[in-house]
Amino acid sequence: MKHMYIFSMNHGMSKSAVSDSLACEKSSLPQPNNLPGSFQEAKHLISPLLMPLQKYDACINDCVLYRDTKEKQFVTLQSCPVCNEPRTKNGITQKRFTYMPVGPRLSRWFGTTNLCKLLYANRLSVNGTVKDFTDGKLYSSWFQPGGVFEGVPESLAIPLSLFTDGVNPNKHMTSSKSMWPIILTWINLPIDIRQLLGPMLLVGVIPSGIKGSEPKSLEPYLELLIDELLSLTEFTVYNQYEAAPVTVKVALLQFLCDIPAFSKLFHLSGHGALRSCPYCTEAGQHCKHLHKTIHNSNRRFLPADDPLRTADDFGSVEQREKPAPYSPENEIQLREKYDRKPNNNQKSKLQKETGLKGKYSLLRLPYHNRMQQMQPDAMHTLADFIGHLLDALTGKHSTTKVQKCEQSFGRFNDVWNSFPDSAVIQDPRPTKKRKTTKDTSTEIPHSVPWSLSKEQIKEADRRASEICYTDVQDITPGPHFSKPWTLRTMNSKLQFVTSGGLEWCVKGFLPPTQEETLFFLLNVLKRMITPVLKECDVQQLQDDVHTALCLLEKDFPLSLQNLTTHLIHHMVDGLLDFGPVYGRWLFPYERANGWISRQCLRKGVEESTVMETYVIYDWCVHMVLSQQFKPSEVFSGESRLVDLAEKLSSEQTETCIQMIPDQHDQATSRKEKSTLKKSKLTPQMMDAMFRFYVNVMAVNVMSFQDSVMEDHRSCSVVDNCGRTVQYHGKGFKRKTASVVKIPSVSGVQFAEILYFLSHQMNNCFQDWVVLNEFPLATKENGFYCFEPTSVRQRLMHVSLLSQPLVHVRKEGLLWVLNHC
Incomplete structure (x- = not known):
């Protein structure tokens, strides 16, 4: 057990290293002994305890999986019925997908005493506060009349959330590879349990396409998962807590992805399209100077009588209402209309008008409602938004393109007229041509109200280097403005704002109007990502966020008004329904992706080696959480998983579900x-x-x-x-x-x-x-x-x-x- 525990917990440990360790220990112990002498012998010994794996051949173009279903019989085909690509090449399957079923793992959870009783423990909650997704209105609606879990006790309901994203296990760009893990999490579990890789349910890793490209479609792989979920809608397991068989109900009711993954999962337009917002029917405006879509509709989220709707600074009066989402019925009709179009040109035209690209496999779930089951990814959205703000402060949004864009909208005329004819604003960033020792870029005029001068950037760097952070922050003091890679991680960007560091560094450098807008915006961002929200404060927070983004549109360049900025409106509007963004961070899933990428030791078949390692890791986690194996008695050092297992086995589990x-x-x-x-x-x-x-x-x-x-x-x-x-x-x-x-x-x-x-x-x-x-x-x-x-x-x-x-x-x- 301990050798398999070390193998699965140590990232990137090879099987040969385990074999060498076993052989050394076997030869050192008194002879004869029953210790396995290699990794394969050890795995064969524990194979009856491991979860089963199902392996399927797949089309090289991701058209189908070669498996038999009620509707289609593909298992005996030797070529793809869609693209006619051969199933094998030189006698070797071109692509293979390894799937780990969900049902056996759920049955094992209910069959383990100290894990099963988690579902029966009383939740700790304070009236008027929202700490997690389970405190939101949407979760409560699932158990109300008409909900998917109507009449089902919460302890016997298994609501699942799905995460998927592209992972590149190769560090070198010359050998890039994009594989897509599919991870399920059990929403009923406490947040500190469900956000660990062990309790997460990795069901498979979708192989990359030709030459490491992204898979062309996720549909055949998702259909395999959907078929199992439909069969598990109501199934019987043995409940160790009640010592009797019970019927549980499983439903996939939440999706945690970034915008590119949502686009691939739900057949939506990308983030650069005019109809790029997946949450409403708002249409952006293409700017020929910036070569991108801008979303300058922030005032539509304000109340009808708000003074900013008629303010002269915007150059126009905003009378349009808040952009509404598609209704489920209307969306289905548009997707069916897309599928009925006779050629790709007409389909592309309809996609540009609607942002939808036809039906997708998740619609087979009878309870599926895309608008209620997806919410903007706060991690990427806020981190990218903060990165754009830092770029504006350091002058990267003060280029010729930005000037022409602002002039085309008649904005900041007094700023442009104050420049002499010889002061041409150019992009200060180096081009991607051959490196030269001489910097040919022109200095950015200091009179641009949203950027800092060279002297101010040096002073801001000095201030940033003097900050004393705590262990909560992952930031190292440094010149964050002149060397942006010192804040390269998404977490560091968020913490630079929440710690007050950004506000401290730029204090007194911007004009009063821009500084007031920036500090108001930073303040509402801090309030947005707090882990605990008071219901009475949410309405005021929503109003402040909408107002802050309107002021940002007024006082800063339109180059900041991209889809990322627009999504913040939808993020704050869903706080009462979905709970705080802290409970929906993608940081735990990014760490899971890191574990997956570090297990890719055998090049060419990375996906299968990951699943072979994960099935052992899954068993080790179960043994630790069920306290059948206690690593603390064998190894020294601390582990979050071990600490969690000790809490699970304590008597406090009966009364404190949040651990x-x-x-x-x-x-x-x-x-x-x-x-x-x-x-x-x-x-x-x-x-x-x-x-x-x-x-x-x-x-x-x-x-x-x-x-x-x-x-x-x-x-x-x-x-x-x-x-x-x-x-x-x-x-x-x-x-x-x-x-x-x-x-x-x-x-x-x-x-x-x-x-x-x-x-x-x-x-x-x-x-x-x-x-x-x-x-x-x-x-x-x-x-x-x-x-x-x-x-x-x-x-x-x-x-x-x-x-x-x-x-x-x-x-x-x-x-x-x-x-x-």
Whole structure:
């Protein structure tokens, strides 16, 4: 077991390495022994425990799978009935698809006690808040009269979501390859479980096309999945929790993809088309100067009486209503009309008018409703939007093309008229021609109101290099404006905004109008991606987002008004239905794609090797989650999967489905407590602790230790959203001490953590901190600042602290960036 666990968990470990390890261990143990001597022997030994795999030959052009169905008999064909391409070449199948059925894995889940009881546990929720997709209105509608799960208990309903995207396992562009994994997730499971690769259900990897190109169609592969889902609509499994057979219902009700994947999945137009929005019938406008489609319809999302609809700055009055989506009936009619067109020219013309490209296989599902089951991908959308904003600030949207576009709409006339005739705006980015040592690009005039000058970019880089981030952020301080690759990941772009770093770096550089618009926009973006939303605040947030994007259209160039900007309107409008975007991030799926790409060791047949490894990984995950194998007893080190398995087996699973332990009890699992320094409590400390337990925690103190254990390193706490928050003491591994906000009746006050204390009360450890308390903070230019001199030291429980704050030390003051 442990060898297979190491093989599946270590990315890119070869089978020969496992064989060598097994052979070495077999020869070292007393002879004779039953240890397998190679990977193949070990796999043969556990093969009865592995999930079955189904292998199908596929057309090289992705027309069909050679399998028999009720409607078609293809298994004996030797050529494709659509394109007439041969099934084999030189006696070898040209393309093969490996499929891992869903039904056996669902049956195994219900047959495992500690996994099955998750579905019967009580959900922790607070009235008036939305934390996950399961708190949204759409999820509730599934169980109401007329819903797909009407009359079905939630514990016996299996709503699934589907993710697919192109993956290139080769790092070199000369050998590019695009294969498409199909991953299902169980929506009923808590967010910290369903977003792990183990509980995810990888059903197959669609092979790439000729010479590594994208598959021409996903339809034959999706039809295989749809056939199984239709057969599993209602099926019987043995429920270990109830110790009896039960009938469960399966439905595919959510799709998590980016825009190119949605286009391929639902037969929609691409992001550059005039009708590129998959959520409404809004038509963009092609700009011949920018050579792209712009969407300058932001004011349509405003109320009818909003003053911005008639503002003179836009050059026209907006009287159109909010763009409406296609109704399911109308969409079906248009897709059927597309399929009936006699030639490709007429089909292409209809596609440009409607944005639809015919019927697709998912329509076979009786409950399918595309508009209710897809939502904009917040990860790519917001990261791309922030990247475009950074490009505008650094001058990449101040070129000749942008100038001609603005002049064609009669915008910023005072800006263009102020330029001398010799000041020609050119694209500052280097061309893709042969590299030259001399830069021939013309300087960008500073009078462009949405970009920074060279001196301002240097100052912004200096400010960005001085920011002290916390462990929550993945950003390394650096020159993010002159060297944009320092923010190359999507997560770093999002965190640069949410941490207040972007606002801090450009403060005071833009004209007042543009700066006010930009900061208002950054503020609403922060509010959009919070993991917990209050229902009473959502309407105001939606209004603010629509207004901010209208102001962006007014004060910044139209080159920013692409499909990405337009999708933000739909994203915020669906918060109450779909829940916070935090529960629909694609980051976990991108990590799953990373695991898949690292398993592609055998070139040419990458897809099959991935599935052969995944079937072992799937079994190892099941053994760990069911606690039949405990890696912590064999290996040292921490693992999110192992920690999750220990939580699943705990008694708290019955009452806490979200796997969020009480933040007052985080110290119970700290193994190094016996090695920490012990010290006696002073009377003042004992009094403060006792009053906190009785008055704040409202517990009956049964036992109270008069000593504490000191820890000068760090402390981990799980917040109410299930995220781990890491605090650092002063001098820990050269990290700066965590700066936090503390409760104060006099005003806003911050403190710096010195070290941690662990106190035992009622046989449970409680984490405390000793702080350096700073003077009261004042707010200047939108940020809190204060002198970082200690007023006094103070003892405080960790539950009273805010999360560690991003800050900057400048000119004898400490500025807090992400607490406004």
